[in-house]
Amino acid sequence: MEEHTGKKNYEVDWNEYLPGVAIDCVIFGYHEKVLKTLILEYKETDFFALPGGFVLKDENLDEAASRVLFERTRLQEISLNQFYTFGSLSRFNPEPMRIVMQKNGLEPTKSHFLLQRFMSTGYYALVDFKEAEPIADFLSDSCQWYDIHDLPSLLWDHEQIIQKALESLRENIDHRAVGLNLLDDEFTMRELRNLYETILGKELNRSGFHRKMVNSGRLNRIGKKNTGKAHRSPYLYRFNT
Template sequence: MTQITIFVFMNLNDFYEKGAQLFLPNLSVDLVIIGYTDSKLKCLLLQLGDKWILPGGYILRTESVDDATLRILQERTGLDDPHFKFLSVFGGKDRKFTEEWRQFFKINNLPFKEDYWTNDRFVTLAYYSLVDFESTTPVIGNLDTAFGWFDLDQLPNMMMDHKEIVLTAKERLKEDVRHEYLSYNLLAEDFTMPQLHQLHQTILGEELDRSRFQKKMLASGMFERLPKLQTDSPGRKPYLYRVKKD
């Protein structure tokens, strides 16, 4: 079970009564959307009643999994071409959350039926996405009432198994940045090597030799130095870099 993406041509009743005709049953997508601000990693969550959930949605019968993931990300972040990477499958034999939804519907005076297709067991395909915090414009849906960015180390009360998914993404990100060049997705298009260095230290939770780190990044050949220096900080002015375009 996951957060619901409701299309404008569907009201809630049609979604629950007829949604199985449009979406693949028993399969959903959940997204751990990670931003970086004030030297901290943040996770985008949606408020549902007195709890919080991950952004997510269902897969149309007419689209691929990747297309569905991209669509949901674009809907939730307002980004045209957001980064995303497969995380894991969450599909325990008892992964259904009927009672949690029953209570939510009751509290909000919404009609509830046992045979709604969304009450069945669901397998979710989880992805994580690294986004530029300042460029992201989160959007809420029909059921959630607010969005919030939360420290990965200070998560709120969450529904279902979504906290487990977030913590899995946190550990995977640590592993991935040791072997892949992807953390730049958390920064603005133009950034300095000191900013990238600090970001890696935040992700890994450990200190990294600054000189060795910069040499490693530049040796990758992924980044190009811009002719202008950063001028909005005191002291030594570091060069700006950006990812080379194909």
């Protein structure tokens, strides 16, 4: 759902989308040892939710997820990881969306596309704060970064979706170059360890972490960082992916 700022009563042609199929994106961003995620705030409601969207009838599921990510951040060619499908009957509650639509000047019928039950596939992405441009959709006032430890109360099962995404990220942290979109192209081992500790929520043994990462084969050492103190300058690394 692309944004349409200032267009009260704006509607899209919902016949272009697959009924009952949704996507929820957990977009993680990292900055100064803080892990955050993007959250939408719906207009005039104090309702908060994950950025999401729907699948066009002529679109692959992964393509739809990439489109949703682009619409909310203006970022392209970002790795998206599908981690779970949420289909519990208990997640179906059309009333919040009915209120959101009414606050936006819309009077939906009971059978409106947005008020139906949806199965939602969850994707998570790791992005660079400095590169992302948070953009709200046409039903929302804002799209902002929130600390994952200080989230507002979210609609439906979106808190569960975030926790599931975080679990998946932690489980796969050694199988993906998780710093590829979160660190500068060249980084120190300490900067990489800070990222791992923030994601895992615990301190890591410095020498053990260094040894594991060097032996992983995922890093190239490219020289020392210029600090003006050669004997204390740390080595710089780059992902070899």
